[in-house]
Amino acid sequence: EVIVHTHYTFSADVYSFAILLWELVTGGKVPYSELNPLQAAVSVAQHGVRPDIPSKCDLFFREMMEKCWGTSPTSRPSFKILVSMIENQLTVIPQEAVVKEKKTFFSRFRRNKRS
Numbered sequence: 337e338v339i340v341h342t343h344y345t346f347s348a349d350v351y352s353f354a355i356l357l358w359e360l361v362t363g364g365k366v367p368y369s370e371l372n373p374l375q376a377a378v379s380v381a382q383h384g385v386r387p388d389i390p391s392k393c394d395l396f397f398r399e400m401m402e403k404c405w406g407t408s409p410t411s412r413p414s415f416k417i418l419v420s421m422i423e424n425q426l427t428v429i430p431q432e433a434v435v436k437e438k439k440t441f442f443s444r445f446r447r448n449k450r451s
Contacts, residue, residue, distance in 0.1 A: 347409035354404030
């Protein structure tokens with residue numbers, strides 16, 4: 337919506353949040369790095385291109401990114417829903433696993449299995 341200068345709402349920020357999440361999952365890669373800025377803008381706005389999600393990405397985060405990248409702004413979840421999704425996911429992680437692993441929260445993103 338921002339690229340093509342149409343009316344946009346928080347849903348554009350939800351899309352951007354998923355780009356940031358993708359950057360965390362990939363260890364800091366730059367999305368669309370194989371394209372110049374104009375090519376990336378056209379690919380995203382006109383062809384619905386999204387960054388490839390790594391195969392090792394946790395299923396929860398994969399699904400979250402895909403929902404946030406919905407083509408229609410109205411199909412994307414709100415931040416309130418995203419917070420709820422994350423909080424619900426965190427409640428299924430056994431506290432012992434969090435303490436024993438001594439890894440950062442973001443280290444989960446690179447795993448293919450759920451903790």
